[in-house]
Amino acid sequence: MDSTFAYPYHPHSNSCAGQGAPPSLPSFQNFFVRHEGSAMPPEGLAEQQYFDTSSTNIHQRNLLVQQNPIFSPHFNSLDLSSPRAPLTLNNPEEFQERHSPLLSRSPSPVAPLPSSMPVITAQAVDNLAKDFHCTAAQRSVLHTLVRFGSIGEGLSKADLSTRLLTLAVLFDMENQRPKEDENDLQNIRAMYKDLKIQLEQTFSLTSAQMKSVRLIAQEKIYDPLRTCYTGINRDVFDHIRTNAEIMCFSNIFGHPTYESALEKAIKRACSSVRNAFRQHLRDSIEKGTDAAMFTHNMNKIYIRMAGPNYNQRLLLLRNVVLRRFIFDNPNALWAEEDPNQDDSASDNNNTQSSESSTPPPPKKRKTAVGGKISKGKDFWSLVDSWFVSKQDLGKKLTDPAWKELLEQYVQFDEDGFQKRVRLQPSQGAQAAHNAGGLNVQGGSTLGMLM
Template sequence: MSHNSSSPTPMSQSTPSSTSAPLGGFNPFSAQPGHFDSAIGSSGSGFDFTDNQSLPAGPDFNFGPVSTQQTPLGPTAEELALQQTRKKLALFVDNLVSWYGLTDENRQELVNFCLLFSIAVDRHTIMLHAVRFAKDFRLERRLDTVEAHMKQIAAGVTDISTQINVNYSLPAQATKNIRGLTMQLIAQPDRVRYMDLADSVLEELQKGNNANKFGLDNVFDTPVRRQTLEAAVRRICSSVRNGFRQDIRDALGLGPKAMGAAKGLVVFAAHMARKYKPDDACNIVLDASSQFTIKLAILRSYGVEKADLLSIAEDEDQQAQAVPRGEKRKANSAGRVKKGSDFWSLTESHLAWLSTMYGEGRFDFMKPTWDKFIKDTVQEDMTRIPSSSNTPSKALSSSPVPLAPSPVTTSPAPPLMPFTNMLESFLN
């Protein structure tokens, strides 16, 4: 500031202004008494030029508190790049969800994966792994769909299997095979029990590989099919018993109409061997001393005694059809008798009685204790129906069942020609 030399100014007027005062406007040169004290406090102590603050560099020094609020800084270049990367990854995830048909849950998992690794892994690597995860999610969804379909298919198969098992019936060939087995078992010389024939058949079917051989490999493991098989076996056994009884009746000349052609013992044995044991017919010895022939002689003898029952079929709950369904049954049965009073039930009792009388409780008629009974039975049969004739003898002429003579007289088969000599040696 310039000063006029001709008009001197008093010191108070030439004192610098407050802007140049070193104490924030306080001028010690113009201070009045007590003015400094009021500025620093009445006690004259505790004056602090800084007030715990750094001194300002400007001329306007202020003892008041300085504001600590700072102007926020903008995002850095790295942060901006990261935000752009995450936006691109989110868009890429949305495209993956659309391409692979993923769920919202799959989308959220992919987004979390991308956000987690976007800080330390480059974008292309993250996208590569995201594609792999998306394919895995799609595969899981497809597997879930396949599993649901498989459950539906399994339920459908179970329903179909149930219907098949309920409506199951034995194949025609299996029925034929079981009938053949039943005929072999009923013609066994040592058989005593005929009403339990079904149990013997079922037991035989389960031996070894017989189930597969008879076409029943898928039957015994299924309860419903097993019940169907057991019912069919009972029907077959009943039919075979009735057929065996009718063969005995017809061989004795007691059959109805022209079916009453009587057969001698050996001729009858040959006929029964061919019919009931076709596989072993050539190996069966058909003379009066063979077990097969002797057993038939015993049955024929008891058949004469129970001639009234030979024409009556047994009464069972599930009687077998002797002829195919739809065909008319021949008139070869004179009604039915209640179970327990039929021919085969009484035959069982008769054979048990013979076992007690001659075999000490065992049906083994080849033992010496049976010799006299067997000789008498065979001789009586030969007398009743001579072996060289199929004509009924006079011994049966008093039977209440009408007898029909056979219009054909045949001689024994060539292998049976030596029978007379063997019979004479056996009886003597």
């Protein structure tokens, strides 16, 4: 007898299992077999649904097979006494050959149900979350990771455990970061504002910025086409503002307090440069230096290597004009301007307006020979006034009237100053200087030599 299946005893048959031919199965093939290797759909299930290979219909088919023993995959479990299955088969070998997939002891070809058993237990996940001080939300994320890692074939236990540990460590690091306290943040912002206000009150330019201001002031005052020397303050400020990024002044512009500090620094630097240039002009005359040598020496001081390329002939003519002005007005040479006059006046006005609405009476400014005098009476203010008085000669130095005057000045300079004038103020000039004014015409040895 075939070991794959056995024919059980049929109560209505005269033969037993293993004796003779098996019982006749007149209706088995028509009822149970659809075609070779396939079964007919059970009652109540459409043929299209039964032979559908999708996972949902496979699961439904498995349930129907389990509920109907007649469709069990093992032939030994068939209930041959059921009136619904009057089996008969005249040729057992043919029956076994045609229906071996159905009657063999091999597993059912239907897809297995997915396993719901996680790779890692929930208790292990909770213990891990507790060890790493995870919050409730973070604990939920860990459980979700385990469920996702168990879908289908799932990750291996080692792989999933490593991922779970990594996530728990990241959660622990996040929890250990200091939390932002809103009160502390507000205090820090208030402290920052206070510090900013204090810095604005004590702001000062750096040494590099002060040096840059002086270099620009020297370039502006040495411009051969300049006729207004008291106005270089505004030119220096505009130049720095235009080139703020290149000259490292970008931290100043946009802050009124910082800009005010820059303006004061420019005023002091420009006043210092004007006084230095005046002294260089005076020394060149006292020492008898000719105009060409004086121009060469001043080029080294007032023109930097990467500075503007001024016309050398124009520089020489301008120096000749200034040296002749000193010769014609020796008393003006000693009128030095006060670099802090504007700053002190503005500071006093601010203090008076903040403390009292009634300003105190102005104090008289005492001056001495060689000291600083009031604005408008200094050397460079007088030079600017002289250029204004010469506007009738033309707007350009190349005009015929200017050309004639400059030729006279050059010839006079080439003859030398040393034997012509002593740059000392007369007694009349000293008295006028002490009185607060200067008589720039006469009052010196020049008046007798001319």
